[in-house]
Amino acid sequence: MMNYFKMAYRNLGRHRRRSILSGLALALGTALLMFIAAFFEGEMRSSMEATLRLNSGHLQVQDADYDPDKLSVAWEYLIENPQQVAAQIEALDEVQAATPRLFASGIVSVADESIGVQIMGIVPDSEANAPYTEGLVSGEFLSADDREGIVIGLPLAESLGLKVGDQLNLLVNTSDGSVDEQLFTVRGIFTTGTTAYDKGIVFLPLAKSQAFSGAENHASMIFILLKDREQAEAVAAAIQGPGYQVKTWTELNELLVLVNDFSDAYLSIINLIILGVTATVIVNTLLMSVFERTREIGILSAIGMKGRQVITLFLAEASLLALGGITFGSLAGWAISAYYGKVGIYFGDFGMSNDFILQDRIYTILTPDAALNLIVTAFIITVLSSLYPARMASRMEPVEALHKAQ
Amino acid sequence: MEVAKLTDVTRIYRIGEVETRALNGITMTIESGEFTSLVGPSGSGKTTLLQLIGCLDRPTSGQVVINGKETTNLNRNQRADLRKGTIGFVFQFFALIPTLTAYENVEMPLLLNGKSPSERRKRVMELLEAVDITNHAHHRPDQLSGGQQQRVAVARALSTNPKMILADEPTANLDTENGEQVMEIMKKLNKETGTTFVFATHDPRVIKHATRVVTLHDGLIEKDSKQ
Ligand SMILES: Nc1ncnc2c1ncn2[C@@H]1O[C@H](COP(=O)(O)OP(=O)(O)OP(=O)(O)O)[C@@H](O)[C@H]1O
Numbered sequence A: 001m002m003n004y005f006k007m008a009y010r011n012l013g014r015h016r017r018r019s020i021l022s023g024l025a026l027a028l029g030t031a032l033l034m035f036i037a038a039f040f041e042g043e044m045r046s047s048m049e050a051t052l053r054l055n056s057g058h059l060q061v062q063d064a065d066y067d068p069d070k071l072s073v074a075w076e077y078l079i080e081n082p083q084q085v086a087a088q089i090e091a092l093d094e095v096q097a098a099t100p101r102l103f104a105s106g107i108v109s110v111a112d113e114s115i116g117v118q119i120m121g122i123v124p125d126s127e128a129n130a131p132y133t134e135g136l137v138s139g140e141f142l143s144a145d146d147r148e149g150i151v152i153g154l155p156l157a158e159s160l161g162l163k164v165g166d167q168l169n170l171l172v173n174t175s176d177g178s179v180d181e182q183l184f185t186v187r188g189i190f191t192t193g194t195t196a197y198d199k200g201i202v203f204l205p206l207a208k209s210q211a212f213s214g215a216e217n218h219a220s221m222i223f224i225l226l227k228d229r230e231q232a233e234a235v236a237a238a239i240q241g242p243g244y245q246v247k248t249w250t251e252l253n254e255l256l257v258l259v260n261d262f263s264d265a266y267l268s269i270i271n272l273i274i275l276g277v278t279a280t281v282i283v284n285t286l287l288m289s290v291f292e293r294t295r296e297i298g299i300l301s302a303i304g305m306k307g308r309q310v311i312t313l314f315l316a317e318a319s320l321l322a323l324g325g326i327t328f329g330s331l332a333g334w335a336i337s338a339y340y341g342k343v344g345i346y347f348g349d350f351g352m353s354n355d356f357i358l359q360d361r362i363y364t365i366l367t368p369d370a371a372l373n374l375i376v377t378a379f380i381i382t383v384l385s386s387l388y389p390a391r392m393a394s395r396m397e398p399v400e401a402l403h404k405a406q
Numbered sequence B: 001m002e003v004a005k006l007t008d009v010t011r012i013y014r015i016g017e018v019e020t021r022a023l024n025g026i027t028m029t030i031e032s033g034e035f036t037s038l039v040g041p042s043g044s045g046k047t048t049l050l051q052l053i054g055c056l057d058r059p060t061s062g063q064v065v066i067n068g069k070e071t072t073n074l075n076r077n078q079r080a081d082l083r084k085g086t087i088g089f090v091f092q093f094f095a096l097i098p099t100l101t102a103y104e105n106v107e108m109p110l111l112l113n114g115k116s117p118s119e120r121r122k123r124v125m126e127l128l129e130a131v132d133i134t135n136h137a138h139h140r141p142d143q144l145s146g147g148q149q150q151r152v153a154v155a156r157a158l159s160t161n162p163k164m165i166l167a168d169e170p171t172a173n174l175d176t177e178n179g180e181q182v183m184e185i186m187k188k189l190n191k192e193t194g195t196t197f198v199f200a201t202h203d204p205r206v207i208k209h210a211t212r213v214v215t216l217h218d219g220l221i222e223k224d225s226k227q
């Protein structure tokens, strides 16, 4: 076996530049694939994370008639005594945080500029607000009994020229179908890293939002985070109650879950395409060597080398190329992924739908599983595709050697 | 003892519509220990005949028996197996593997025959000694002269102690001195080990050494004489 590799190594050395180039093609393919895999993983994880943390939570308890698209604060759509319900749920072991939230639609105006927003009434000290409190860029977060304070997102603040301490006029659609308005003082400005989300939402303390919108002792939902999201079904079953509906994160994010499930298949297709291209380069290189070495193969055959051994010789060449190319490529792919895993890739405002939040900056994540998978696949595809030129070589008749010697 | 026996062998090459009758019905036997020359004008079928004796090719019709074994129906791998223990080749253009050193070229058939490293080493050194290449053992073919390359090729052909060595114009690309040296080596081996040699050649210096001269013409044996 050693001898095959020794011969293979020297044969590759005969056309050093060609060997290096085809090794590089393989390296490039591998590196590219690793980066794509890392990018996908990063994107999927970040959008999953952002969607769950900002939008859906792991579970939501809603009134049986609640319609998330309406943002109506009419009592018939809302949960009564939400603080009490939330406290009961939060007492469960599996639950990390359960907090009432009230959604209403409103319009923010400063001077003669107006922007439509979603008003979210929150219990300020709930753990579930971590993405906002941690993302505070200036000022401070709300306190529960603040009657004039509001917290807004950075893009909204920028577009309206608002700073902490400035005042804005907020108009709200109330539960009786009319409107109300009031001046609020900006207490804090936050960013979650998703511009599309930050520019369309403002926070009021739950009590203030209830009073302001006429929702009184009601909330749109109990927003629940679990210690382990896989337990969503079990907890949902446990907190079922008459007049409520409990929705799990998989139900709330059907599209996202679907995309997540498909991303593996999607990635596999990309892998096959790119590896197919690189394999073609390798096959081409080997075919050239086979043609150039017709005579030599004939000689080897004349002195007793069997077809199988000729195949082994060419497979050894392919393996060495693969080993070199893939090693180099995975190192490069790993380095690039590690780099962009640290600094991220900035895409800016993606836009946002209700069930899909993409962050402005995506951090690549290369999992050992994905890397190993790729390395093994690339190796197997390269060696398998070299079977064709190898078999071709093995079928050459030794007569060629004597004939060409004339 | 018969090393090779050919009965009514023909070989017709077909390229498109064109048929070339390279051999037209050859019947001959080669006895163990012979030192035979195949001679004849260009195109008379010498190389073709050598290829058939060496199981590198199959006849269009007729029988080729090597070492008592009928070869006509053997497949590519079976023929390779038969060759590697019993037949050695020396080609006109030296035909060494360019990536391997002189030593490794001679070692190759031994490797293919599954000989142990110590056996291989001993045999290769012995052979390089015999063809006087010991000083150049670790040179690659392109670092050797034509005569040295052909001597390495002879050593390679001999490495597995084949019963028969087939050589196609072994001296055609060598000057008088080198040609003579290669012939001397083969002659000596023929005497000492009884190895059978068959040459295809135009070279009077080779024919001079032969114990038997077979003259071909248009794919037929025109003359077969012992000398
Ligand atoms: N592979 C081949 N395909 C077609 N025709 C061939 C092939 N090999 C040999 N021939 C033809 O067969 C005939 C005999 O060729 P062969 O090579 O045996 O002659 P030769 O006696 O060795 O000649 P030379 O002295 O020139 O080497 C020639 O007419 C040649 O053109």
Ligand SMILES: [Mg+2]
Pocket: A406, B046, B047, B048, B168, B200
């Ligand atoms: Mg010839």
